[in-house]
Amino acid sequence: MLQSVATHLSSTSTTTTTTPLLLLSKPFLCLSSNSQISLSKPFNFPQTSKSISYYKPPMNILNKLGFGTRSPDPSTMDPTVPQGPDDDLPAPGQQFAQFGAGCFWGVELGFQRVPGVTKTEVGYSQGLLHNPTYEDVCTGTTNHNEVVRVQYDPKECSFESLLDAFWDRHDPTTLNRQGNDVGTQYRSGIYYYTPEQEKAAKESLERRQKLSDRKIVTEILPAKKFYRAEEYHQQYLAKGGRFGFKQSAEKGCNDPIRCYG
CATH class of the missing domain: 3.30.1060.10 (Peptide methionine sulphoxide reductase MsrA)
Known part of the structure; x- marks a missing residue:
C-alpha cells in the first residue's frame, strides 16, 4: 500500500503544501492529494524496555x-x-x-x-x-x-x-x-x-x-x-464468615460446619 501511495505522489505536482498532522488514538496518516512524503527512512516508534501490565486482580x-x-x-x-x-x-x-x-x-x-x-x-x-x-x-x-x-x-x-x-x-x-x-x-x-x-x-x-x-x-x-x-x-468462619454468623471453635464441638459462613 505504501508503494502505491509513493507512486501516486511521484506523479503529482512537486509543489508542497503544509497540511496539519492529525493525531488520533490509533495510527492514522492524513495526506492531501499534493503532499509529498519521504519513504526512504522508516518511522521508528519509541521503544520501552518496561512491560506494561493491564491486570487488575479479580474479585x-x-x-x-x-x-x-x-x-x-x-x-x-x-x-x-x-x-x-x-x-x-x-x-x-x-x-x-x-x-x-x-x-x-x-x-x-x-x-x-x-x-x-x-x-x-x-x-x-x-x-x-x-x-x-x-x-x-x-x-x-x-x-x-x-x-x-x-x-x-x-x-x-x-x-x-x-x-x-x-x-x-x-x-x-x-x-x-x-x-x-x-x-x-x-x-x-x-x-x-x-x-x-x-x-x-x-x-x-x-x-x-x-x-x-x-x-x-x-x-x-x-x-x-x-x-x-x-x-x-485466618479463622474466617470462627470470625463470622461471609454473612457474619460466627461458628463455634470450641474443643469437641460437633456443630455442622457451613463452609462459607
Whole structure:
C-alpha cells in the first residue's frame, strides 16, 4: 500500500503544501492529494524496555468460584525457596502438621475444634511461586495447595487424631476437587514434618483405602515452605464468615460446619 501511495505522489505536482498532522488514538496518516512524503527512512516508534501490565486482580469471590484469569509471570516462578522445607518453628514442646482438604476455611475450623490443637493458620504450600497471593494461587498455575498448618501438643493430641479429623473432613477420592470447589489448590494432601508423621500418614491411608471402593488420591509429601494467607482468611468462619454468623471453635464441638459462613 505504501508503494502505491509513493507512486501516486511521484506523479503529482512537486509543489508542497503544509497540511496539519492529525493525531488520533490509533495510527492514522492524513495526506492531501499534493503532499509529498519521504519513504526512504522508516518511522521508528519509541521503544520501552518496561512491560506494561493491564491486570487488575479479580474479585476474591470469583476466584473462589474458579473464575481466576491471571497467570503469574513465569520469570517469577523460581521453585528454590517455595520447594524448600518449612523452616518455621512451633512453640516449645509443640509440633507442626500440614493438611490440604479443600477450601481452607472449613478445614481450619475442623482442626480448631480438636482437643490438643493449640494454633491453626491457613496458607499456601507445595507451589512454585515465592510469596504467592490468593489471586496467584487461584489461577491454578502455581501448584500451591490451600493448606492448614496445625500446631498441636503431642502430650494432649496424637498425630493419629489429626489424621482422623482430616479424613472425616473431606472426600479424599475426588482429584483436585471438593464439592463445588474445583482446582489444584483444593487437592487432598498430608504434608509431614517427621519420619514418624510420614509412617503414620501412609498407614492411615492404607486403612482408609480398605474401607473405600474408590481410589484415594491423597498425596503424602514432605512439608514445604508455608506462606501464611492474607489476614482476612485466618479463622474466617470462627470470625463470622461471609454473612457474619460466627461458628463455634470450641474443643469437641460437633456443630455442622457451613463452609462459607
